Amino acid sequence: xxxxxxxxxxxxxxxxxxxxxxxxxxxxxxxxxxxxxxxxxxxxxxxxxxxxxxxxxxxxxxxxxxxxxxxxxxxxxxxxxxxxxxxxxxxxxxxxxxxxxxxxxxxxxxxxxxxxxxxxxxxxxxxxxxxxxxxxxxxxxxxxxxxxxxxxxxxxxxxxxxxxxxxxxxxxxxxxxxxxxxxxxxxxxxxxxxxx
Amino acid sequence: xxxxxxxxxxxxxxxxxxxxxxxxxxxxxxxxxxxxxxxxxxxxxxxxxxxxxxxxxxxxxxxxxxxxxxxxxxxxxxxxxxxxxxxxxxxxxxxxxxxxxxxxxxxxxxxxxxxxxxxxxxxxxxxxxxxxxxxxxxxxxxxxxxxxxxxxxxxxxxxxxxxxxxxxxxxxxxxxxxxxxxxxxxxxxxxxxxxxxxxxxxxxxxxxxxxxxxxxxxxxxxxxxxxxxxxxxxxxxxxxxxxxxxxxxxxxxxxxxxxxxxxxxxxxxxxxxxxxxxxxxxxxxxxxxxxxxxxxxxxxxxxxxxxxxxxxxxxxxxxxxxxxxxxxxxxxxxxxxxxxxxxxxxxxxxxxxxxxxxxxxxxxxxxxxxxxxxxxxxxxxxxxxxxxxxxxxxxxxxxxxxxxxxxxxxxxxxxxxxxxxxxxxxxxxxxxxxxxxxxxxxxxxxxxxxxxxxxxxxxxxxxxxxxxxxxxxxxxxxxxxxxxxxxxxxxxxxxxxxxxxxxxxxxxxxxxxxxxxxxxxxxxxxxxxxxxxxxxxxxxxxxxxxxxxxxxxxxxxxxxxxxxxxxxxxxxxxxxxxxxxxxxxxxxxxxxxxxxxxxxxxxxxxxxxxxxxxxxxxxxxxxxxxxxxxxxxxxxxxxxxxxxxxxxxxxxxxxxxxxxxxxxxxxxxxxxxxxxxxxxxxxxxxxxxxxxxxxxxxxxxxxxxxxxxxxxxxxxxxxxxxxxxxxxxxxxxxxxxxxxxxxxxxxxxxxxxxx
Ligand code: HEM
Ligand code: SF4
Numbered sequence: 046x047x048x049x050x051x052x053x054x055x056x057x058x059x060x061x062x063x064x065x066x067x068x069x070x071x072x073x074x075x076x077x078x079x080x081x082x083x084x085x086x087x088x089x090x091x092x093x094x095x096x097x098x099x100x101x102x103x104x105x106x107x108x109x110x111x112x113x114x115x116x117x118x119x120x121x122x123x124x125x126x127x128x129x130x131x132x133x134x135x136x137x138x139x140x141x142x143x144x145x146x147x148x149x150x151x152x153x154x155x156x157x158x159x160x161x162x163x164x165x166x167x168x169x170x171x172x173x174x175x176x177x178x179x180x181x182x183x184x185x186x187x188x189x190x191x192x193x194x195x196x197x198x199x200x201x202x203x204x205x206x207x208x209x210x211x212x213x214x215x216x217x218x219x220x221x222x223x224x225x226x227x228x229x230x231x232x233x234x235x236x237x238x239x240x241x
Numbered sequence: 242x243x244x245x246x247x248x249x250x251x252x253x254x255x256x257x258x259x260x261x262x263x264x265x266x267x268x269x270x271x272x273x274x275x276x277x278x279x280x281x282x283x284x285x286x287x288x289x290x291x292x293x294x295x296x297x298x299x300x301x302x303x304x305x306x307x308x309x310x311x312x313x314x315x316x317x318x319x320x321x322x323x324x325x326x327x328x329x330x331x332x333x334x335x336x337x338x339x340x341x342x343x344x345x346x347x348x349x350x351x352x353x354x355x356x357x358x359x360x361x362x363x364x365x366x367x368x369x370x371x372x373x374x375x376x377x378x379x380x381x382x383x384x385x386x387x388x389x390x391x392x393x394x395x396x397x398x399x400x401x402x403x404x405x406x407x408x409x410x411x412x413x414x415x416x417x418x419x420x421x422x423x424x425x426x427x428x429x430x431x432x433x434x435x436x437x438x439x440x441x442x443x444x445x446x447x448x449x450x451x452x453x454x455x456x457x458x459x460x461x462x463x464x465x466x467x468x469x470x471x472x473x474x475x476x477x478x479x480x481x482x483x484x485x486x487x488x489x490x491x492x493x494x495x496x497x498x499x500x501x502x503x504x505x506x507x508x509x510x511x512x513x514x515x516x517x518x519x520x521x522x523x524x525x526x527x528x529x530x531x532x533x534x535x536x537x538x539x540x541x542x543x544x545x546x547x548x549x550x551x552x553x554x555x556x557x558x559x560x561x562x563x564x565x566x567x568x569x570x571x572x573x574x575x576x577x578x579x580x581x582x583x584x585x586x587x588x589x590x591x592x593x594x595x596x597x598x599x600x601x602x603x604x605x606x607x608x609x610x611x612x613x614x615x616x617x618x619x620x621x622x623x624x625x626x627x628x629x630x631x632x633x634x635x636x637x638x639x640x641x642x643x644x645x646x647x648x649x650x651x652x653x654x655x656x657x658x659x660x661x662x663x664x665x666x667x668x669x670x671x672x673x674x675x676x677x678x679x680x681x682x683x684x685x686x687x688x689x690x691x692x693x694x695x696x697x698x699x700x701x702x703x704x705x706x707x708x709x710x711x712x713x714x715x716x717x718x719x720x721x722x723x724x725x726x727x728x729x730x731x732x733x734x735x736x737x738x739x740x741x742x743x744x745x746x747x748x749x750x751x752x753x754x755x756x757x758x759x760x761x762x763x764x765x766x767x768x769x770x771x772x773x774x775x776x777x778x779x780x781x782x783x784x785x786x787x788x789x790x791x792x793x794x795x796x797x798x799x800x801x802x803x804x805x806x807x808x809x810x811x812x813x814x815x816x817x818x819x820x821x822x823x824x825x826x827x828x829x830x831x832x833x834x835x836x837x838x839x840x841x842x843x844x845x846x847x848x849x850x851x852x853x854x855x856x857x858x859x860x861x862x863x864x865x866x867x868x869x870x871x872x873x874x875x876x877x878x879x880x881x882x883x884x885x886x887x888x889x890x891x892x893x894x895x896x897x898x899x900x901x902x903x904x905x906x907x908x909x910x911x912x913x914x915x916x917x918x919x920x921x922x923x924x925x926x927x928x929x930x931x932x933x934x935x936x937x938x939x940x941x942x943x944x945x946x947x948x949x950x951x952x953x954x955x956x957x958x959x960x961x962x963x964x965x966x967x968x969x970x971x972x973x974x975x976x977x978x979x980x981x982x983x984x985x986x987x988x989x990x991x992x993x994x995x996x
Contacts, residue, residue, distance in 0.1 A: 050357070069845040076306035085299060085313060085331065088375070088689060089843050090362055092617040092703050094670030095624065097361045102375055104315060104329060107360065113624065125377065126316070170357055173249055210349060210627055212356060 046134060046188065049127035050170035052212075053141040054111065055160045056118040062157040064091040064098050067110045070151050071101040079147070081241050082106060082140075108144055119145050119160065122170060134167075134192045139235040141165075146228040162197070163225035166206070169213040177207040182215065193217045196234050198224065249383040256390040264396065265389060268292055269382040270875055276320065276328075279878070284871050286323025287861040293335040293398030294381050296323065296857045297374065297690050300330035307846030322378055325855055331375040333690060334359070334384060335398040339430040340408035340423060340450070341369030341643035342574075345630035347391045348641065352626035358384050363626055365619040367683060367736050368447070369407045369643040370398065374690050396435060401442040401862065403518070406430040408450035409458030410642035410650040413576065414604040414611050418452030419470040420481055422459075423574040425510060426450045428567035432511050433518065437909065441522040441865040444533035447490070448514070454484070460645055460771040462498050463489040463739065465521075465535040466514060473504055481507045487517065487547070488539030491733035495774045496536040499544050501551075511564045516555040519913065520547070527862055559914035576653060579638040582608015583657030593660055596674035601659060604652065610659060612651045613676035614666060617706070618684055618699055619647030621671070628669040636662055645736075647683050648676055679716070679723045679794070680709045683736065687729025687746060688841065692854035694729035696746025696757040696783055700843025702727050708787045717798040723807055724767045725790070727759070732856075738774040739765045741807040742790060747780050748850050752831055757783040757841040757848050763793070763819055764811030773808070776816055779823040784838050792822050866983055869906020873899045873976045880969045889965045890958070896965070896972035897957025900949045903979035904930075923953045936982050945978035 071087040074080060083104040090097050095115050101108040104125070111120035121141035128136045145160040167189065169175040175185070182205040193201045200223045207214035219225050232238065254262070268288070275285045302313050315329035322328050336351070343351075351371055355363050358380045359373035366372050376384065385395055397403055406426050413421035429448065433439050439446070448466045451459020461467025467486035472479050482504045489498025505513060517535075524542070526533040539547050567573075589597070601610040614629070621629075629649070633641055637653040644650055654662055666672040675681050682705055685691065687698030705725060709716060727744040728735035737743030743762035748755050758780040765775030781789045796818075797810055811819070829838045840848050863871075876899035883892040901919055904926040909915045911929040915922065926949070930936035936946045948971040959965035 068843070072307070072844070072846055075304070076308070076311075083314060083316075085304070088360065089700070090360075090620065093362065093620050093622055096620075096622040100360050100375075102331065102360070104313075107375075109360075113361075113622075172353060172357065173247060173252065210353075 046169070046175075046185070047130060048169045048171045048174040049125075049133065050123050051127070051133055051137040052120060052122045052166075052168035052170050053137050054113075054118045054120045054166040054168065055141055055145050055162075056116055056164055057158060058161045059159045060117055060157060062154055064110060064112070065089070066154060066157075067099045067101075067148075070148070070153060071099070071108075074101070080144070081239055106140060119148065134189070135196075135235055136239070138165075138196065139232065140239050142228055142232050142235060143238050146232060149228065160228060161225075162228060162231055163219040163223070165217050167193075167215045167217060168207075172212070175213045177205070177209050177211050177213040179205060181213055189215060189217075196231065197226065249386045253386050253390040257386060258389065258392075261389040261394055262386070264394075265382050265385045267872075267875065268385070270879060272379065272382065274875065274878060275322065279874075280871065282321050282323055282326075283861045284863055284867065286326065286857065287400055287863045287868075288871075289322060289378070289381075290400035290857060290861075291397055291402055292381070292385070293337065293395030294376075294378060295333040295335055295399050296326050296692055296854075297330065297332045298688065298692050298694065298852060298854065300327055300332060300692070301325045301854045302327040302330065303852070305846070305849045305851040307840075307849070310851055323857065323861070326857075328378065331377060333686075334373045334376045334381060334395065335366070336371045336373070336388065336393060336395050337398040337405045338370050338393070338643055339406055340412065340426045341410055341645075342423075343371075343641045343643065344391070344639045345633040345641075347393060348626050348630045348633070350387055350391045350393075352623035352630075354384050354387060355626070356623045361623045362620050363623070364686075365616060365621075365643045365647045365649065367645055367647060367685065367734060368405050369410075369645055370405050371643065372686075374686075394434070397439075399445075399857070401444055403433045403436075403439050403446045403448065406433075406448045406450070407460070407464075407645060409452055409456070410644045411458060411602065411611055411652075412450070412452050413574075414606060414609070414652050415452050415456075415458075416603070416605045417456055418605075419472050420452070421571075421574075422450040422452050422468070422470050424567060424571045425468070425470075425483075425507065427574050428563075429511060429514055432563050433514065436515070436518070437865075437915075438515055438518045438522060438913070440868060442518075443525045443527040443862060444530065444535075446518065446521065446535065455769060458645075460736075460739070461486055461489075462769070462771040463491050463495065463736075464498065465490060466517060467498050468505075468510065471504060483507070483510060485510075485513065488536040488544075490534050490536040491736060491738050492534070493531075493731040493733070494536075495733070495738045496540070497773070499539060501544070501548060507568060508565050512555055512558055512561070513551065515558060515561075516551045519554050519558075520550050524550070557914070559916070576640045577638055578606075578609065578653040578655070579636065580655045580658070582606060583655045584608065585610075585656040585659060589660060593663055596663055596672065597659065599674050599678055600676045601654075603656075606653075608656055609652075610654050610656050612654050612659070612662065613644070614649040614651060614671050615673045615676045615681055616648050616671075617673075618682075618703060621649075625669050625671060629671070632662065632665055635665075646677065646681065648681070675710075677724075678721045679725060680706050682706050683724075683726040683740075685728045685732075685734035687727070687735075688844070688852070691729055691734075691856075693732060693856040694746060695748050695850060695853065696729055696759055697841040697843050698727040698729040698735055698744070698746060700841065701744065701759065701783060701786055704842050705787055705790060709790075717794075719798045719801055720794045723794065723797075736771070737762055737765070739767050739771040740775065741765065741767075742793065743775050744786065748848075749780055749782075751829060751838075754832055754839055755848055755850055756829065756839055759783055759786050761789065761819075761823060764808050766808050776811070778816060778819050779827070781823055781826050782829050782838055783841050785826040785829070789823060789826050792826075793819060796822070866906045866910060869902055869909070870976065870980055870983065873903035873906065873979065876902060877969065877973050877976055880972060884962070884965055884969055887962065889962050892965045893959035893968050894957055896968045897952050899972045900952060900975045903976045904949055907936075907979055907982060919953060923949065930982070935986065936978065938978055938981065945975050948972070948975045 088100040098110040109120040317328040320328040364372045408426040449464040451461045468483040486498035682702040684698040684702040688694035723741040726740035729746040744759035761778040762775040766772040880895035
């Protein structure tokens, strides 16, 4: 992708924890340097309905326990220092999947939270490079289809789901019944946990 | 699809006002120069603050994790954007929204910026601004360009400058106003924006307008300059004017404003404000920041002497047609409703009626209501902002106002549309009622993002609001109208002095550990333009504050006599009785027994004050001369860049501009009325610096000054690349000489010339 600021949203399928429960988790992750990237702070926005939920702020990336459009999920957001164009999709998905798997395994959340791998969103946080339009979707579809087909399964179906004022957002879905990889398998396919 | 090489600068080139576009380019150049180490950090800090680019917590590169302080290893290394402020650390962007007015298109752009450069949240401040947090400095020029394309500037949103001019959000539609103050607030905003006479302040300067005396909305009482609309009848004609107040302010030493003029005619508003700015720039404290606001100067001089100096200055001002030009069209800021007014439909349900009671104000114009959209902690999302823009277009035309109590007001809603609008607001999570009641709490950023925060005012407010809402019908009627406001420290950005129950963050030592507390301030008045300040009672552990609120409110409800206000009640029962409640709550269990008291609301880390940093509220004092010389320096740099691109005419123009700017920076000090005209600058420079030989170089004598005269005579043109090259070199020499001259004259230049 030419755009640098890619976002991936992984949806939660089960969640019996409040947003508040993520706050101590992220504070602790900063304390123990859990992620291989610079993380700075935690900002709670759980008072805002259908909002960014709990923000885990970093230098290169942010992670949100996001409730946008009323659907809870983990939103990964690349802000700066993106890798080379050919690596961007893989890198973003890999970071999102890694953090999702770590959250699933987090003792205080264990059993309360699961993420789906048969559906996700790709968003591009850069209206200049990639406005939300059918033309932009067509221009990028082949690259996206090839990438997500490769990591999720060739049956993936892509559709543009954003209106023109919103960020370019593509829904990536496996058809009902199609086998979907576990988070761990997906992470392996993407090259394992991020290293930097 | 747009090509990847395209930039916002190219994309918006035809949409930005030229002057704004240029200012932003200049700021971008300053960023480049700072990265190359060519601008000193203090100067850069003040430059960025004056563009609204503010510091944020942890930008000193340190963060306490509850056990120890950890280094935040930003990739920028040693590069800073101000003293003890790491370049890469995220910061806050304050966006000036004059009198809080936003159009649907502006709202949409703000939504985009919140997504692309911040965290999807738009935050309404206590002075009607919008703030974005966690913004990287290198994103700010594009952010500003996108704002400029919809007519918004961030200029002078922070720093030692005239901050956002605020006004009551009901101006123009209010039942109690003398007249609509909007066009006056608008005229004064743009008259003072970037004005030379406002560049040499020792501290910020805040202006507020109010349409009437009795309501709270304009808060004219606690501003440096407060203008309250009033009229007078003379020979059968109604004349408009203002009760003008000066020297009010909150902060750690709150001060009520004093009446400067009981009737300042409308035509005198702008020149009087200008004269006040000059006196403040000249005589205001510059060394001791804690004493630098106008309130201290007025106190020191006494109102009468201050007034005398201002009137004397007023007479010396060079006449300016802008003083009165705006009066010929006071309708520029009028709003046209989308639809005719209509009556409220009958048969509304109880939930609608409750919302209507707190969130709808009948307008002065028959058939319309002004709707308050209650925002939790002043926050709303990009998605909500876009949806609101749609609702504006659907119901009201095009105006929304941010309020000082951190909500939004939609005006011109036909009453018949209220139920439908309510339903639409509910669908986007903005249909909450309770505006202006005890659950609608205001808060400064506190420890969430502010470097000076001591306690978490936001999380406290959120928790209080939650608990009070949970009480539902149990919350007594008499308690509902109370106002709660919280500040994270004594600087009072949450305006806690003018609340019934105000809180300010403090910390206390308990058994060798730090415990977050809030000092309770009771009985302040939001009414009467923030009419009086509350009394400090005592400090309560943060975790006990909700308990304290419930007890005090319960006591008030039980003991209230008739329709007594909380303010009157407090004055009647006195501090002591309230203090008894606080005292009881002060003792907390040891850490080992209950560690929950030892961390703050919303933040599970063991509490510490180790994260507090040095605030940028006062900015850096950089005299006008130094700002000007730095500007000249930057123009030489730009001239060099243009030369490299073979733009001969552009390079020559910039080189000439650099010399003029340097000359003006020096000369302005000798002649405060100096304008922008090159001929005037050159003539005045000659009088004050050439004829007096003050500018002469020790070895080269008049040589450098002559570069300016020659270039001016030639109109700043160059015939060839060589000639332009020479001109750029001469400009550099001239600017260097100006620096030398300033260094030689030093204090005599920066010391104000006494009247
Ligand atoms: C010594 C430093 C500071 C002082 C003395 C100070 C004082 C004040 C006061 C008195 C007000 C509001 C009431 C009024 O209008 O008069 C205010 C507004 C505000 N302050 Fe501060 N402040 C300081 C630093 C900060 C910092 C570091 C932050 C956080 C980054 C901050 C955030 C705010 C906000 C969000 C507002 C509402 C304002 C607006 O839009 O202009 N302040 N400040
Ligand atoms: S009151 Fe204190 S904590 Fe709150 S914003 Fe102002 S300076 Fe920061």
